[in-house]
Amino acid sequence: MAKKFIDVMDTTFRDGFQSVFGGRVLMEDFFPAVEAAKMAGINHFEFGGGARFQSLYFYLREDAFEMMDKFRKIVGPDANLQTLARGVNTVMLDTGSKELIDLHAKMFKKHGTTTIRNFDALNDVENLKYSAERIKHHGLKHEAVVTMMDLPPGCHGAHNVEFYEKTLRDILDSGLPFDSICFKDASGTSNPQKVFETIQMARKLLGDDTHIRLHTHETAGVSVAAYMAALEAGVDGIDMAASPVSGGTSQPDILTMLHATKGMNYDLGGLELGKILTYEKELQSCLSDYFMPPEATMVSPIIPFSPMPGGALTANTQMMRDNGIMDKFPDVIAAMQEVVEKGGYGTSVTPVSQFYFQQALNNVMQGPWKAIAPGYGKMVLGYFGKTPVAPDPEIVKIASEQLKLEPTTKKALDLADADPAKSLENWINRLKEEDIEITEENIFIAAACQEKGITFLKGEGELNVRKISEMKKEEEKNCEGSSMGSGNYTVVVDGQKFSVQVAEGDADIQVTAVNGESAAPSTTSTAPSVSGNDVEIKALLPGNVWKIVANPGQSVNEGDVIMILESMKMEIDVVAPRGGVIKSINVATNDKVVEGQVVAVLG
Numbered sequence: 001m002a003k004k005f006i007d008v009m010d011t012t013f014r015d016g017f018q019s020v021f022g023g024r025v026l027m028e029d030f031f032p033a034v035e036a037a038k039m040a041g042i043n044h045f046e047f048g049g050g051a052r053f054q055s056l057y058f059y060l061r062e063d064a065f066e067m068m069d070k071f072r073k074i075v076g077p078d079a080n081l082q083t084l085a086r087g088v089n090t091v092m093l094d095t096g097s098k099e100l101i102d103l104h105a106k107m108f109k110k111h112g113t114t115t116i117r118n119f120d121a122l123n124d125v126e127n128l129k130y131s132a133e134r135i136k137h138h139g140l141k142h143e144a145v146v147t148m149m150d151l152p153p154g155c156h157g158a159h160n161v162e163f164y165e166k167t168l169r170d171i172l173d174s175g176l177p178f179d180s181i182c183f184k185d186a187s188g189t190s191n192p193q194k195v196f197e198t199i200q201m202a203r204k205l206l207g208d209d210t211h212i213r214l215h216t217h218e219t220a221g222v223s224v225a226a227y228m229a230a231l232e233a234g235v236d237g238i239d240m241a242a243s244p245v246s247g248g249t250s251q252p253d254i255l256t257m258l259h260a261t262k263g264m265n266y267d268l269g270g271l272e273l274g275k276i277l278t279y280e281k282e283l284q285s286c287l288s289d290y291f292m293p294p295e296a297t298m299v300s301p302i303i304p305f306s307p308m309p310g311g312a313l314t315a316n317t318q319m320m321r322d323n324g325i326m327d328k329f330p331d332v333i334a335a336m337q338e339v340v341e342k343g344g345y346g347t348s349v350t351p352v353s354q355f356y357f358q359q360a361l362n363n364v365m366q367g368p369w370k371a372i373a374p375g376y377g378k379m380v381l382g383y384f385g386k387t388p389v390a391p392d393p394e395i396v397k398i399a400s401e402q403l404k405l406e407p408t409t410k411k412a413l414d415l416a417d418a419d420p421a422k423s424l425e426n427w428i429n430r431l432k433e434e435d436i437e438i439t440e441e442n443i444f445i446a447a448a449c450q451e452k453g454i455t456f457l458k459g460e461g462e463l464n465v466r467k468i469s470e471m472k473k474e475e476e477k478n479c480e481g482s483s484m485g486s487g488n489y490t491v492v493v494d495g496q497k498f499s500v501q502v503a504e505g506d507a508d509i510q511v512t513a514v515n516g517e518s519a520a521p522s523t524t525s526t527a528p529s530v531s532g533n534d535v536e537i538k539a540l541l542p543g544n545v546w547k548i549v550a551n552p553g554q555s556v557n558e559g560d561v562i563m564i565l566e567s568m569k570m571e572i573d574v575v576a577p578r579g580g581v582i583k584s585i586n587v588a589t590n591d592k593v594v595e596g597q598v599v600a601v602l603g
Helices: 012-021 027-039 051-060 064-075 098-110 126-137 161-174 192-206 223-233 254-260 273-286 310-322 326-342 352-366 374-380 393-403 412-417 424-433 440-457 468-479
Strands: 004-010 044-049 080-085 115-118 141-147 180-184 211-215 237-240 266-268 487-493 496-502 535-538 543-548 561-567 570-575 580-585 598-602
Touching: 004 211, 012 027, 012 044, 012 051, 012 080, 027 064, 027 273, 044 051, 044 064, 044 115, 051 064, 051 440, 064 080, 064 440, 098 126, 098 412, 098 424, 098 440, 115 126, 115 180, 126 141, 126 161, 126 412, 141 161, 161 180, 161 192, 180 192, 192 211, 192 223, 211 223, 223 237, 223 254, 237 254, 254 266, 254 273, 310 326, 326 352, 352 374, 374 393, 424 440, 561 580, 561 598
Parallel strands: 004 044, 004 237, 004 266, 044 080, 080 115, 115 141, 141 180, 180 211, 211 237
Antiparallel strands: 487 496, 535 598, 543 561, 561 570, 580 598
């Protein structure tokens, strides 16, 4: 009897990179490993989309479309190249209009994509319909998704076999076109018995001719057991990665699964141990200079209590390291259980996983429910679709008050389509304003990545890659001599953090005006005088100054926005605690700020 052929998708170059490095791997560094994977007989790759679309523009100064073109050239015309999309969000920071959803499918087809795996974190099938139609319209294969996880202990109401059957039936009843069905567990928390029963249910409902896949992560330590359960239940495909970006927060290793199925009636893509060993050796060489966060290689037994996806976990810890608050990570993970429970049980996968993390971070840094993260708040208010169960009414009330938004039952697509800021015309005009060439690619980059997309297109993107060699150089530079060099520093005095500027010799210290331009040199202290009636306005989180709204001398009312910080993928409004006059703005656009730093003074 012939062994059952199981299609293997290699997730190394998308989910693997996202799960281990937060997506921050330069294309020329990993392309030799793509060639090695091809030589090893791999013909199905996840090569883009998801957070790996934005990360190229945010951190690498690279164009995702150019990367996709080069990847296709390496693997040839016959390889199945797959990307990840989020329904009405596609690969954007926010929900997209019909025009932008159509442009996403068109551009990804143009740049080498064969298949788009398409999911909605809330399992709201309404959010999949239009994107599915456009994916098929542009000649791509559509893989519709049911998102999975296990609920934290004591939580009930969703994420059981009955819930997944209802979601699958909703997909079938909607009539949306699909070529395959994937059950996607980004946190790796689904227990193997539930996986077995879910795949068994899907096979019975879909029949023998529908291709069914399972995607999971090793984060909670049960991924191999989950895959074995899925194989026994009749799954047709599974996703795996290659070392050193396998296991831990990523997918199980290809070699591990070849070993786990040894002697069984499964043929994992016709792959051979020796060829995969050669491929993994090349990949290890390509990535040898990249700093690997220790949590990326760990299996965490507490993840089922606070389901954090592997792909989001390291991206978040990288940002926490960059902002000097990594010590808060255990508290944030612990705070997630309440956030998940009160948020309506959306699946912990992008963007909902980031909403959960942001809200948990706010609860830790600013006190429970004192500050509602915008994404989390809009989710519980219904702006991204219908959550699996109703969110906690008290949290809905707090979110409505803080965000000044009423709850809605309107479809997310209809809301996005009615927003002029999400039209093609808006982004074409923005490109014209910035004197950027108007191409369909540039329109989509700007719409998907917003201000950071514009920054990239203007050639001003930031390179932020953690390489061991560069980290050593920086360490050696910081250790040279006993005195500080010129630059901006954060110092702590009596437990308070201050941002200071240091210059050598008799160099003039420049005063930076609100608009970021250099003003006249000053020979005296630039610190504003603070009287007894003045109020120092401080940053609640570390981050960057994204936009300054108010100017010195301007009158403001209580609650007026003075400036907007960007922190941990959130836009944080800095507001006036009372009415008054702005005496000083102590930072400039794009400045880094630390927690507790005075950013403005109100008189």
